[in-house]
Amino acid sequence: MRKKIKQTNKWVNNVKKSIYFDNSATTPVRPEVLSEALPFFLKKYGNPSSFHSTGLEAKIAIKKARQKIAKIINCEEQEIIFTGSGTESVNLAIKGIALKEIKNALKEGRKIKGNFITQTTEHDAVIHTMNWLKEIGFEIKYINVDETGIIKLKELGQAINNETLLVSIMYANNETGVIQPLPEISKICKQKNVLLHSDACQGAEYLELDIKKLGLDLMTINGSKIYSFKGTGLLYKNKNIILEPLIHGGNHEFKTRAGTENVPGIIALAKALELSRQEKNKESKRLTKLRDYFIKKIENEIPQTQINGDKKQRLPNNINASFYGIEGESILLMLNEKGIRVSTGSACSSQSLDPSHVLMAMGIKHEIAHSSIRFTLGKTTTKKEIDYTIKVLKESVKKLRQMSPVWEEVKK
Amino acid sequence: MRKKIKQTNKWVNNVKKSIYFDNSATTPVRPEVLSEALPFFLKKYGNPSSFHSTGLEAKIAIKKARQKIAKIINCEEQEIIFTGSGTESVNLAIKGIALKEIKNALKEGRKIKGNFITQTTEHDAVIHTMNWLKEIGFEIKYINVDETGIIKLKELGQAINNETLLVSIMYANNETGVIQPLPEISKICKQKNVLLHSDACQGAEYLELDIKKLGLDLMTINGSKIYSFKGTGLLYKNKNIILEPLIHGGNHEFKTRAGTENVPGIIALAKALELSRQEKNKESKRLTKLRDYFIKKIENEIPQTQINGDKKQRLPNNINASFYGIEGESILLMLNEKGIRVSTGSACSSQSLDPSHVLMAMGIKHEIAHSSIRFTLGKTTTKKEIDYTIKVLKESVKKLRQMSPVWEEVKK
Amino acid sequence: MKMEGQDWFYSKKVKEHFLKPKNILKNEKEIKKFNGYGKVGNMKCGDIMEMWIKVENEKIIDCKWKTFGCASAIASTSMLSVMLTEKKGIKLTDALKITGNDIMKRLGGLPQIKIHCSVLGDQALREAIKNYEKNNSTIPKIDKKIKLNKPKLETKLKK
Amino acid sequence: MKMEGQDWFYSKKVKEHFLKPKNILKNEKEIKKFNGYGKVGNMKCGDIMEMWIKVENEKIIDCKWKTFGCASAIASTSMLSVMLTEKKGIKLTDALKITGNDIMKRLGGLPQIKIHCSVLGDQALREAIKNYEKNNSTIPKIDKKIKLNKPKLETKLKK
Numbered sequence A, B: 001m002r003k004k005i006k007q008t009n010k011w012v013n014n015v016k017k018s019i020y021f022d023n024s025a026t027t028p029v030r031p032e033v034l035s036e037a038l039p040f041f042l043k044k045y046g047n048p049s050s051f052h053s054t055g056l057e058a059k060i061a062i063k064k065a066r067q068k069i070a071k072i073i074n075c076e077e078q079e080i081i082f083t084g085s086g087t088e089s090v091n092l093a094i095k096g097i098a099l100k101e102i103k104n105a106l107k108e109g110r111k112i113k114g115n116f117i118t119q120t121t122e123h124d125a126v127i128h129t130m131n132w133l134k135e136i137g138f139e140i141k142y143i144n145v146d147e148t149g150i151i152k153l154k155e156l157g158q159a160i161n162n163e164t165l166l167v168s169i170m171y172a173n174n175e176t177g178v179i180q181p182l183p184e185i186s187k188i189c190k191q192k193n194v195l196l197h198s199d200a201c202q203g204a205e206y207l208e209l210d211i212k213k214l215g216l217d218l219m220t221i222n223g224s225k226i227y228s229f230k231g232t233g234l235l236y237k238n239k240n241i242i243l244e245p246l247i248h249g250g251n252h253e254f255k256t257r258a259g260t261e262n263v264p265g266i267i268a269l270a271k272a273l274e275l276s277r278q279e280k281n282k283e284s285k286r287l288t289k290l291r292d293y294f295i296k297k298i299e300n301e302i303p304q305t306q307i308n309g310d311k312k313q314r315l316p317n318n319i320n321a322s323f324y325g326i327e328g329e330s331i332l333l334m335l336n337e338k339g340i341r342v343s344t345g346s347a348c349s350s351q352s353l354d355p356s357h358v359l360m361a362m363g364i365k366h367e368i369a370h371s372s373i374r375f376t377l378g379k380t381t382t383k384k385e386i387d388y389t390i391k392v393l394k395e396s397v398k399k400l401r402q403m404s405p406v407w408e409e410v411k412k
Numbered sequence C, D: 001m002k003m004e005g006q007d008w009f010y011s012k013k014v015k016e017h018f019l020k021p022k023n024i025l026k027n028e029k030e031i032k033k034f035n036g037y038g039k040v041g042n043m044k045c046g047d048i049m050e051m052w053i054k055v056e057n058e059k060i061i062d063c064k065w066k067t068f069g070c071a072s073a074i075a076s077t078s079m080l081s082v083m084l085t086e087k088k089g090i091k092l093t094d095a096l097k098i099t100g101n102d103i104m105k106r107l108g109g110l111p112q113i114k115i116h117c118s119v120l121g122d123q124a125l126r127e128a129i130k131n132y133e134k135n136n137s138t139i140p141k142i143d144k145k146i147k148l149n150k151p152k153l154e155t156k157l158k159k
């Protein structure tokens, strides 16, 4: 089976039928990752809780995966909680803290006390969780970012008080790739003696993950962004923190998250993290070059554009650009016609008509936020693909601008 | 890839290296199920929320899977919520109802009102969720079962009152395979105008799943018990019920469960359910025969044993037997040495020393509960395997009884 | 793939009109030809729509438009412009009867969330007809100043 | 596989002693040979342990046992019986010094939750020694009545 999958290193060619510049939405699974996990579907299918050899085999495999990850993020085995997604990990981190206060308030028949602090460009997983906490009575404070997308540290320091239960600041932004200065944020939190969680889903493939260097108490990672399985995630949780579970049942995951372990998914997650660590430096360098090349091309060849988010403190694979006078969704669909898969910074195309809250939080005007496109490069990205994309992009933008009533004005 | 996996119909042979009688703990993934899902790891890897062709491909695949399942359980598409496990589905059903009251109580700064009703032989997913609700102030009522493991319907009728928020009764028991009379339970709930959830994880492979015939408002199914992926599950939810989500984030699953969809897992779940429906009648007959043969053999060849749970109203693949005078775990380990994988009805072997709460709830004595073994047959089970197992079992029981101080007494 | 266009991605017709929109105003010099002009805008979905019509004998005989809008806005307006001009023109009274729904039908449907886009061209058309009636011969200068809605971040972050 | 026995499944030694336990009392007629008898029981983990010892010159020179217990109870007691008899017997004073920990070490460890099992044999031994001392020559009849703890379902279902 292994060999057969390895053969599928035709993978690269298969993937290449289209140019996939949406790696921040999700990545394909790497063949090495899949082949590591495959035996656990068919042959080593035991339930890790089963008290026989088939169960033991699965139990040991999970333990090894846990050890592997513990080494990578520099923590202890029991500090890793496997979950069913990045979103679940985020929810577990935040609500796991909140539920302790919720329990107490209910027992005492009183209203909620306490506040949570986050910032304005977080992923929906954090924002909607916070909104829910707000609804039930917690105070939620959103720290602002500057025009480059980086958090205003001073505001953070001022916001923390005695009633702060948790600070949650993402590692790298999913729309702009902008990287938050976690060590500095951690310093502030430590000074004020407040717990810090970071949603590191986007950072996990390319950035430092040593939780001691980053200074984190809780950290979320998922599989679907690091060439591993969708529906997998983990939460690093400092062993001194006890979280109230979201999902009750059997005594799995150190009683923090019940349910039969997703054995193949856990094996895959560990393998993917391991590979990403091995390739991190080289791949980051390669992509940074391609990214900067891409950005330069856009700036040179397409007039009236802007790159959104800090150009240095950003993921090596992220380009977020606004093309004045036209709508992101239209650009996206034109590129799609030519086999190029991208995303709008704006959420207009998905289930909401509002422009990207991330770009808006950076003070970018409404219509410019609506004009944005995110290109997120990946393992298989080549310079050739970028050149082709620039060509198609140029034509598409031109065509759309011709039919835009705004363009004539913007040009001036 | 498909063909290659199909070749793996060596599967049967691989699996056969051991005799796997622990199919209620988890099942291997069927090759047909894996091969259906494989393309969604490597090639069709899009995020269903992505607004381009790669995303659309995944979105449509999920939609088709949802339609397939909706047809099988006789509901509408939007009534199926995909989750990350059976445990999560159970939690979503129960807490999804409870959280509405929790929210109101917190807003009003008062204690919790309302009760939940379940029964004494439920899975830990239900019991520990109920215990948590109890802790925060809900009233929890446990309906008793009779000595065959079947719920006392009269008690249920009496327990329901105006403050009842939900009744949750499992379909088939995971330890004894005993089947609860859901249509009758539903009648009682409908009369009293109370919602009914059923944990159907164990029933999904063999029993009727038409929610209209069963009369359910909510139903939990998972992948790991029906020859599909671990870490997958679904909740059927009547469209008139609005559940408070456990996991907040993006607008996935009709805003009831956030997080990037586990595309391969969802495809696999639908395929497995489809196959189980096609084979249900034939396979149930085949297994019922084998089960009854197994039971007769035990009763005839091993003295001083008892079968736990109703012999008719039980899953076609479940045999739960107590062997007086000796401990389940010791039998399990002796069988394991001979390549036979079983489970103790008692939880002694796992993380708790208490005897099975299921058997105890049926009025079975402590030491007899400790003497139980569960055999759960599966797709690949043959009569030969049973004959071999009986032989090994006979020897093991004899050997253990020889060293038991209780045996001499029990014999009389 | 039956599902296309029904509830998510666009129908074939939408795609066609999006990729090759009909009756776009390509050259500002053309404007002189027209005797009715309408403009509507909704930056909430980044939509701005301008439409020019030429009316003769109470019939629209030509029509051009421009939009800063998404694919459904482009396709809807393109389709509307075809509906207005396909049979050698349309009576003003009939033009006024065209609804977003009619446009959507011709397009083979739009996703739920994009339905409002089909109304945009329709709205611009009404404005253009009103403008024609008010001021039969002179076309007002194009108003370049676009009013933008103030961003409301609060809708997402519940502060 | 380093992990075996450390924190979950059993060590090699445990397996060995479980599958081939040493010094089991096979025949009730043997009982006559012994001059010390102990019995402890804990139905909480389904454990009951009986032990017979033969003492000569303040030395245990033979030892047999029976158990209704799990694999770790069986292996621990088997190991204990070996420790008692391996070097042509052990002084009573030394026998009394053996702890559950000593047994566990010889077994290569036991899972956390099973540690108490290693104490069972040890406890039965103490009872047997006490019995020997109290009543040097006569061995009491085996008490067949086993007291069982009342099941406490409440521990799981919080009613």
Ligand SMILES: Cc1ncc(COP(=O)(O)O)c(C=O)c1O
Pocket: A258, A259, A260, A261, B024, B085, B086, B087, B088, B090, B123, B125, B170, B172, B173, B174, B199, B200, B201, B202, B222, B223, B224, B231, B232, B233
């Ligand atoms: C009856 C029953 N309910 C719930 C579950 C929990 O399912 P999962 O392990 O997928 O969370 C199981 C199996 O573990 C079960 O047998």
Ligand SMILES: Cc1ncc(COP(=O)(O)O)c(C=O)c1O
Pocket: A024, A085, A086, A087, A088, A090, A123, A125, A170, A172, A173, A174, A199, A200, A201, A202, A222, A223, A224, A231, A232, A233, B258, B259, B260, B261
């Ligand atoms: C920054 C960030 N956080 C959280 C998530 C949620 O992860 P998942 O889809 O695995 O739930 C994502 C991706 O969707 C993300 O990019």
